[in-house]
Amino acid sequence: MTTLKTPPGAALLGRSLAWIALVTLALPAFAAAQQTAETIIRNGLIVTADGRMEADIRIRGETVVEIGPSLAAGAGAREIDASGMLLLPGAVDTHTHLNPVMPDPPEPNRNQDDYASGSAAAFAGGVTTVSNFISMRSGEDVDAYAARVIGAIERNGMADVFVHVAVGNDPTPFVRSRLDELVSRGFVSTGEDFMARPAYDQHVLEWYRTFRASGGAGVLSMIHAEDYAILQEARDRLMAEGQARAEGGRGRNGARASGLCGNTADVFAPHGGGVPAAGRRPLPGRATAA
Numbered sequence: 001m002t003t004l005k006t007p008p009g010a011a012l013l014g015r016s017l018a019w020i021a022l023v024t025l026a027l028p029a030f031a032a033a034q035q036t037a038e039t040i041i042r043n044g045l046i047v048t049a050d051g052r053m054e055a056d057i058r059i060r061g062e063t064v065v066e067i068g069p070s071l072a073a074g075a076g077a078r079e080i081d082a083s084g085m086l087l088l089p090g091a092v093d094t095h096t097h098l099n100p101v102m103p104d105p106p107e108p109n110r111n112q113d114d115y116a117s118g119s120a121a122a123f124a125g126g127v128t129t130v131s132n133f134i135s136m137r138s139g140e141d142v143d144a145y146a147a148r149v150i151g152a153i154e155r156n157g158m159a160d161v162f163v164h165v166a167v168g169n170d171p172t173p174f175v176r177s178r179l180d181e182l183v184s185r186g187f188v189s190t191g192e193d194f195m196a197r198p199a200y201d202q203h204v205l206e207w208y209r210t211f212r213a214s215g216g217a218g219v220l221s222m223i224h225a226e227d228y229a230i231l232q233e234a235r236d237r238l239m240a241e242g243q244a245r246a247e248g249g250r251g252r253n254g255a256r257a258s259g260l261c262g263n264t265a266d267v268f269a270p271h272g273g274g275v276p277a278a279g280r281r282p283l284p285g286r287a288t289a290a
């Protein structure tokens with residue numbers, strides 16, 4: 001890990017974030033042991049989207065129930081002095097790839113975290129909500145999918161988790177009725193929807209219909225906006241010219257292809273729930289472990 005020289009004042013922020021991570025790690029275990037237990041964090045500088053204020057925070061179980069000055073502690077309450085520190089809401093990581101359980105034997109070239117280790121890593125950085133991309137199995141209905149996915153989160157996760165439903169190469173099954181069912185079970189996004197694969201061009205009409213249906217259902221489609229034909233031609237041509245030049249030129253052509261295909265994604269977006277992957281934003285809902 002590389003340590004960079006911090007500018008004046010950054011040390012306080014670094015200590016604050018580290019403190020937040022420690023509190024985040026401690027609270028789930030504390031709440032699990034005694035769900036109705038109370039914790040009061042005092043004298044911190046609370047920073048939210050609405051502004052900042054110096055106040056206390058009362059937490060019962062896993063829920064912030066009160067914010068205000070000089071809160072009175074209940075019997076047996078745990079009190080933490082956060083003087084000189086920042087108190088921020090937990091961050092949300094909208095793009096995480098996790099194994100429901102680790103494969104045995106390990107697969108070195110695949111994802112190396114599961115819900116447990118991914119949660120711990122997230123907490124260490126002040127992230128309390130992570131995501132995952134999970135496909136529906138052949139013949140699996142929405143209820144069975146929800147039971148499988150949420151069950152794995154409940155068994156192994158510590159952080160809150162929301163799931164992007166991986167559509168795969170053929171979006172034909174994802175009609176409005178299926179999308180509505182997914183929303184009813186808390187799944188409100190699909191992804192990653194790859195334009196960089198030949199299957200996208202083969203099913204472009206079906207993708208367009210799915211994006212329109214997803215918009216009506218309130219589902220956000222996360223689009224990987226690269227063009228297969230442009231990337232494949234560039235790769236073949238540059239590989240023929242030599243590996244060294246291919247490595248040097250692939251990024252430039254990839255960026256150009258991404259820009260061109262991003263225009264296509266922007267055309268789709270007004271007709272559905274589509275957004276280019278580079279423009280990801282937090283989702284309005286999630287399938288949670290709670």
